[in-house]
Amino acid sequence: MLGYILRRILAVIPVMLLVAVFVFLLLRLTPGDPAAIIAGDMATPAQLDRIREAMGLNQPLHIQFVTWVGQLLRGDLGVSLISNTPVATMVADRIGPTFSIAILTIIMSVAMAVPMGVLAAWKHRSAADYAVMTFSVLGFSVPVFVIGYIFILIFSLQLGWFPVQGYTPIGSGFGAFLSNAFLPALTLSTIYIALIARMTRANMLEVLGEDYIRTARAKGAPERTVLFRHALKNAAVPILTVIGSGFALLIGGVVVTETVFNIPGIGRLTVDAILARDYPVIQAMILLTSFLYVLVNLLIDLSYSFFDPRIRY
Amino acid sequence: MFNRLSLASKTATLVTAALLGTTMLSGAAFAQSTVKAVMHSGLRVLDPVITTAHITRNHAYMIYDVLIAQDSEFQPQPQMADWTVSDDMLTYTFTLRNGLTFHDGAPVTAADVVASLNRWGQKDAGGQVIMDRTASLEATDDTTVTWTLTEPFVPMLDVLSKQSALPPFIMPARIAETSADEAITEYVGSGPFRFVEAEFQPGLMVVYEKFDDYVPRDEPADWMAGGKVVNVDRVEWVNMPDIQTAVNALSGGEVDYVEAMQVDLIPLLEGDPNVVVETREPTGMQTMTRMNFLHPPFDNQQVRQAALKAIQQEPVLAAMVGNPEYYSVCGAILGCGTPLASDAQAETLTQGGGADEARALLEEAGYDGTPVVLMAPTDMVALATQPVVVSQMLREAGFEVELQPMDWQTLVTRRASQAAPAEGGWNIFITNWMVPEISNPISNPMLNGRGSDAWFGWPEDETIEALKEDFIDAETPEAQVEVAQQIQTHALDNGLLIPLGQYTLPQARRATITAMIQSPVPVFWGMQKAE
Numbered sequence: 001m002l003g004y005i006l007r008r009i010l011a012v013i014p015v016m017l018l019v020a021v022f023v024f025l026l027l028r029l030t031p032g033d034p035a036a037i038i039a040g041d042m043a044t045p046a047q048l049d050r051i052r053e054a055m056g057l058n059q060p061l062h063i064q065f066v067t068w069v070g071q072l073l074r075g076d077l078g079v080s081l082i083s084n085t086p087v088a089t090m091v092a093d094r095i096g097p098t099f100s101i102a103i104l105t106i107i108m109s110v111a112m113a114v115p116m117g118v119l120a121a122w123k124h125r126s127a128a129d130y131a132v133m134t135f136s137v138l139g140f141s142v143p144v145f146v147i148g149y150i151f152i153l154i155f156s157l158q159l160g161w162f163p164v165q166g167y168t169p170i171g172s173g174f175g176a177f178l179s180n181a182f183l184p185a186l187t188l189s190t191i192y193i194a195l196i197a198r199m200t201r202a203n204m205l206e207v208l209g210e211d212y213i214r215t216a217r218a219k220g221a222p223e224r225t226v227l228f229r230h231a232l233k234n235a236a237v238p239i240l241t242v243i244g245s246g247f248a249l250l251i252g253g254v255v256v257t258e259t260v261f262n263i264p265g266i267g268r269l270t271v272d273a274i275l276a277r278d279y280p281v282i283q284a285m286i287l288l289t290s291f292l293y294v295l296v297n298l299l300i301d302l303s304y305s306f307f308d309p310r311i312r313y
Numbered sequence: 314m315f316n317r318l319s320l321a322s323k324t325a326t327l328v329t330a331a332l333l334g335t336t337m338l339s340g341a342a343f344a345q346s347t348v349k350a351v352m353h354s355g356l357r358v359l360d361p362v363i364t365t366a367h368i369t370r371n372h373a374y375m376i377y378d379v380l381i382a383q384d385s386e387f388q389p390q391p392q393m394a395d396w397t398v399s400d401d402m403l404t405y406t407f408t409l410r411n412g413l414t415f416h417d418g419a420p421v422t423a424a425d426v427v428a429s430l431n432r433w434g435q436k437d438a439g440g441q442v443i444m445d446r447t448a449s450l451e452a453t454d455d456t457t458v459t460w461t462l463t464e465p466f467v468p469m470l471d472v473l474s475k476q477s478a479l480p481p482f483i484m485p486a487r488i489a490e491t492s493a494d495e496a497i498t499e500y501v502g503s504g505p506f507r508f509v510e511a512e513f514q515p516g517l518m519v520v521y522e523k524f525d526d527y528v529p530r531d532e533p534a535d536w537m538a539g540g541k542v543v544n545v546d547r548v549e550w551v552n553m554p555d556i557q558t559a560v561n562a563l564s565g566g567e568v569d570y571v572e573a574m575q576v577d578l579i580p581l582l583e584g585d586p587n588v589v590v591e592t593r594e595p596t597g598m599q600t601m602t603r604m605n606f607l608h609p610p611f612d613n614q615q616v617r618q619a620a621l622k623a624i625q626q627e628p629v630l631a632a633m634v635g636n637p638e639y640y641s642v643c644g645a646i647l648g649c650g651t652p653l654a655s656d657a658q659a660e661t662l663t664q665g666g667g668a669d670e671a672r673a674l675l676e677e678a679g680y681d682g683t684p685v686v687l688m689a690p691t692d693m694v695a696l697a698t699q700p701v702v703v704s705q706m707l708r709e710a711g712f713e714v715e716l717q718p719m720d721w722q723t724l725v726t727r728r729a730s731q732a733a734p735a736e737g738g739w740n741i742f743i744t745n746w747m748v749p750e751i752s753n754p755i756s757n758p759m760l761n762g763r764g765s766d767a768w769f770g771w772p773e774d775e776t777i778e779a780l781k782e783d784f785i786d787a788e789t790p791e792a793q794v795e796v797a798q799q800i801q802t803h804a805l806d807n808g809l810l811i812p813l814g815q816y817t818l819p820q821a822r823r824a825t826i827t828a829m830i831q832s833p834v835p836v837f838w839g840m841q842k843a844e
Contacts, residue, residue, distance in 0.1 A: 036725040038358055038496075041744060042367030042478050042758050044768060045434065045729050050494040051363070083357040083515030084496055093514055152561055164565040165558050259555045262562070264517045268554065272355070272516050275692070277722055 001302075001312075010299050012291065014094055019290045020072070023283050024065050027252075032277035033057075034081040055081055068283065079281035087284045090269060097167045098258070098265035100177070102250035104185040109192035110243060116193070117200020117239075118227055121208060132197055139194030146259040148187040155183060165262035184261040192246050199242045203235035210234075236307040244300030248293045325571040346842050347547040348826065351559040352835070353573035355516035355552035360496040361509075362436050363720040367747065367834075374537070374834050375521050376416070377450050377482035377502035380407055380426060380458075381474040382538040383525065385831070387652050389474035390538035392530065392685060393421065393483060393503075394458070403448075404467035409456040415485055416507045423452030428479055428489035430458075435493040437474035437479035439756040442785075447806075460762040466785055467793075468755055471594040476537045476834055477750035479639070505529065505838050513653060521548045521837070534830050534839045536594075541838035544828075548837045558685035560821070563588055569826050569842065572835050574819040575694065576636050582821055590821045592639070594831045596650045596748035597817035599643070600633065600699055601810045603759065604741050606772040610685065610712075611740055617679035619809025620741075622667030622674060623710030624703060626814035632698040633816070646804050647757065648748035649815055652790070653797035658805035671710035684713045686734035688742040690721040696839065699743045728769045748815065749833045754784050754800050776803055 009012035035051040043051075052058050056067075071078050077087035091289070122130035156164045162183045168176040207213065208231055216230050217223075266285060273281035305311045354368040361373035382392040394407040413421035427450055434440035434447075448461040462469070468805045473481060484502060489498045500508045506521035509778065514518050529540035551568060553559040556575045564585060574582075574590060582588045595652045604611040604620065611617050630640040643649035644659020661667030685707065690701035704714040719727070724742060732738040761767040762774030762782065780803060784796040804810065830839040 031719075031726050032722040033726040033729070036729065037722065038364050038366075040369075040478065041725075041746075042365040042438065042750075042768070044761075044766065046496075046766065050727060053493045054492070080357075080515065083359075084498065085515050090515065149557065156565055157561060160565075164561040164567055165553065166567065168563075260558055262551070262553045262555070262558050264514065274555075275720065275722060276357070302564075 001305075005298070005302070008301075012294050015294060016287060016291060019287060020069065020283070021065075023286045024068065024118060025061075027277070027279050027282055028061055028064075030277070034277045034279065037082060037276045047244060047260065059079075068280075072287075078285040081283050082276050082278045087280050089283060091251050091266065091284060091288060092267045094269045095266055096169060098251060098254075098267065099264050100170060100187055101167075101181050101188070101257075101265070102247060102254075104178075104181050105188040105192060106225075106243060106247050107186055108189045109196055109246070111195040112189070113196035114232070114239070117197040118204055118232060120197065120201040121204030122223075122227060124205060129201075132201065136194040136198045139190040142190070143256075144187060144254075145256050145260050147190050148184070148257060151183050151187055152260075154204075165268050167261075167263045170271060182240050184257050187260075188250065188257050195246065196239060196242055199239050200232075200235065201284055203238050204231055206233045207231045235312075237304055240303055240307065241299055244296055248296040251289070251296070323467055330333065334717050336568055346545045348566040348837060348840065348844070349544050349549045349551050350570040350835075350837070351568050351572065352550045355554075356550060357515045357809070358496065359500055361482050362432055362479065362493060365495050365814070367416045367477070370477060370480065371834055372508075372519065372550075373480070373482045373502075374504065375506040376504045376508045376835060377501065378413070378421075378473070378504045378541075379480055379482060380430075380535070381470060382536070382684045383471075383474045383476050383749070384535040384538040387749070389470040389473075390532075392538060394426075395471070402467070403462050405462075405469060406453075407458040408747045409458075409482040410528075410530075413503055414526045414528075416501050417485070418525055418526075420455075421483065421484065421503050422455050422486075424455075425486045425489065426458050426483055427452050428486035429483045430460075432479040432489045432491070432493050434481060437472075437481070437756075438758065438761070439468075439475065439753070440479070440481065440618045442466070442755055443469060443472060456471055467788055468563065468785060471753060472755060474537075475749070475753065475756060476832075477672045477747050478756075480537075492648070502557055503527070505543045507574070517552055519550045522546065529838070534836075535832060536830075536832045537836070541836075543838050545837065557721065559710050563821055563823065566823065568823055569823045571821045572818075574635050574821045577818060578641050579821075581638070581708070581818060587824050588821055589824055589826075590819055592817045592833065593820045593829075594833050595817065596648060596833065598695075598745050599648050599748055599751060600695075600743065600745045601627070601646075601759070602699075602703060602741060602743050602813060603770045603810055604770075604808055605734075605770050607731055608740065609681050609739060610678075610680055611808070613678050613680075614807060615674050616680055619671040619674035619678065619680070619710060620707060620712070621808055621811050622661050622671035623712070624662060624706050624811055624813070625665035625667070626662050626812070627665070628706070629702045630816060631812040633695075639819060640814060643815040644805075644812060646759070646801055646812055647752050647754065647797060648808060651748060651752040653752065653754070653794055655794075655798040655801040657798055658800045659812070665691070668706075668710050675711045680711070682713050684715040684734075684739070685717075685740045686715050686717055687723045688727060688739050689716050689718045690724045691718045692720045694729060696721070696743060703741075703743065703813070706777040731765070731771065743813065747833055750784075754781055754797060760800065760804060770809075772807070772809055774807060774809065777809065784823060 007117050037049050039051050079086055081313040091299040116132045120129040123129050152164055155161045163180055166180050168180045170177045217227050255271045258267045356372050358364045358369050361369050371649035374749040378393050380394045381389045384390050394409050396407045398405055434444040446462045446464055446465045446466050449461050453459045488497050488499050504598050505527045507524045509520040509522055529542045532539040534540055559571045559580050560581055563571050567668050579590050582590050605615055626642040627760050634640040642663040644656035644663045647653045687700050688703050690696045702715045707714050730738045734740050754760050758768035760777055761779040762772050762841045764773040765771055782799045787793045787796050828839050828841045
């Protein structure tokens with residue numbers, strides 16, 4: 001297993017290199033000019049050119065690329081062209097909110113979706129099953145910003161239970177964190193609950209039809225044991241895949257939710273950087289996101305063997 | 314061991330560890346009187362000389378002071394300094410008032426002022442004109458700056474006191490000596506608020522604290538002039554990219570002030586007794602069209618004139634703003650409500666009925682149906698609708714219009730291209746200006762007729778340059794108004810711009826915020842907050 005992990009980690013290097021080249025070229029080929037953002041509307045073409053020169057944007061592409069890769073190899077993500085702030089500081093400031101809300105979202109989603117999916121499969125074609133499926137369709141279909149605004153209207157403005165917006169780090173107290181993070185996590189959860197519940201239901205239905213389930217029931221095993229010990233554990237691998245990719249998507253930035261709830265996460269950082277053509281920030285964010293995707297996928301693969309002992313690396 | 318743990322407890326352990334492992338930001342300690350404001354944009358660039366971005370200028374007014382400042386009559390008034398002018402109008406002597414201190418404790422000296430003015434003079438259009446006529450700019454002693462010109466420049470004080478775009482903010486000499494093309498990295502001013510760098514998050518939040526050693530002038534505050542008396546301890550600018558979120562936060566009492574309200578969201582706040590929606594100041598913004606003089610069809614004056622005749626402001630403003638309470642038709646290129654405003658030549662713009670004339674002009678000009686590339690930014694609410702309406706009006710007058718949607722960043726890059734429209738250039742785009750920043754012919758970018766050195770569109774126009782010289786030489790306000798009228802007539806005749814009308818900027822505040830100063834720049838002195 002250790003060898004497998006090492007091989008997978010080593011495989012990250014060419015992937016990241018490819019991503020780096022691709023991102024660098026894509027950005028330089030996209031129209032846009034950070035100097036124009038900095039200079040503002042009144043700048044003349046001559047002034048813009050002087051700013052470009054000072055920012056090093058007039059240098060040949062290959063020189064810019066080599067400079068950037070050199071920085072990366074020294075562990076330096078560079079400095080924002082727009083705000084002059086080190087990119088590492090910007091990412092460090094922003095990753096906490098995204099990470100903590102992603103974890104909370106996954107907890108809430110799994111806590112609600114798995115029982116819902118199990119129930120729907122267990123009570124197949126019953127009212128409970130139809131209710132779960134209706135919720136799933138709605139959760140999938142209603143745009144996340146609409147759900148967010150509805151939750152804000154009900155829970156913040158009408159009932160006053162939660163703040164409308166903002167983020168409080170866990171370091172300031174779990175209660176304060178939860179107060180700010182609950183609504184965005186709940187909003188994000190709707191789509192993941194829908195997804196995970198459907199996936200759980202489908203896999204449970206398949207597993208519940210297997211011979212060993214019938215055998216377990218014939219042996220007089222309690223229904224709870226049949227459902228959660230025999231069926232759910234065997235249905236877990238595809239569910240885990242969905243949860244893992246869902247988590248990676250959340251980390252990749254959920255810009256709409258971050259915008260609606262004014263959360264200073266990496267989704268907004270990335271979009272702001274793209275709109276301003278802040279090349280070092282965009283490059284760092286895409287590299288980081290790619291790395292997290294690879295890492296999450298590795299963790300998911302490793303977790304398969306935990307739920308299914310037949311899988312060995 | 315791991316296998317024996319229950320799934321729930323394993324999950325709980327992992328989750329707790331993960332949550333606690335996330336980055337923890339230290340919570341800000343709230344001072345007694347904190348105003349939380351949602352500004353029109355996130356602050357990212359901190360150097361007010363390198364950029365003309367309004368948010369950076371607003372930030373600069375918080376932490377820097379200016380030598381002289383504009384009042385609501387557009388008149389220069391003393392701020393950091395009083396001044397005298399020699400009889401021959403060649404020597405301006407500025408005397409710094411007592412008690413001026415930078416945030417690092419050092420006194421403000423004339424040498425700081427000279428260094429700051431020199432840096433500003435390299436970047437600002439008006440400043441460059443002054444510098445071209447400068448014989449010497451020197452610190453005569455610690456508190457006196459003597460500025461000697463080679464020839465009289467009547468609008469000298471108007472340019473020095475302007476509130477946009479690039480007011481001459483005063484910094485310590487060591488900072489002001491930074492190249493004008495590189496951003497400063499130290500943010501020390503002598504203004505009424507101190508920048509809290511430790512809490513600055515680019516694009517997210519910026520924090521200011523009252524500068525206790527600031528000595529305000531005795532006069533009452535009036536626009537950017539007068540005493541800057543600070544009545545709150547701390548101001549936080551929070552950036553919310555979604556205006557609906559800002560409105561919700563204001564309703565919920567989580568923020569105190571929203572600088573730029575979207576007109577169609579105002580009804581959401583109108584019934585709330587805890588919120589006040591108002592117009593910050595009456596002049597507001599001008600929206601306008603710029604054509605490219607380098608390429609067909611707008612390299613032909615008759616075709617530019619046809620475009621002007623084809624357009625009527627009212628439909629553009631109705632689509633853009635909606636509620637007539639917040640917009641007005643205005644043919645003045647220098648903005649209605651300003652001392653030099655004139656609406657000569659603008660009848661069809663303000664009243665319509667120019668389509669037939671436009672068609673006749675196009676025929677006379679021999680317009681061959683060359684498509685007009687109109688760049689339409691789709692990601693800027695304030696600029697998204699005008700291109701659609703303008704393109705339709707141009708089509709109705711006989712133009713072939715190719716409306717090209719793009720993001721604002723693409724537009725600002727592409728508008729700098731002098732290539733033909735078919736090769737990545739352009740013919741026409743629309744942008745907005747704050748009225749005070751286009752109210753003076755010297756600093757209005759559209760009135761620069763120096764060809765490739767001019768603003769995007771690059772008109773080669775000797776007449777406008779000559780008229781601006783006349784304006785500079787006009788010795789009385791009446792004479793200035795007279796030249797300004799000639800500038801208006803010529804600018805519209807030559808199609809230097811097509812004004813599309815004026816709109817005001819509604820702001821919203823909690824009722825607990827009072828005594829806000831009416832000003833084109835949102836300022837936080839004077840303001841009071843009831844607990």
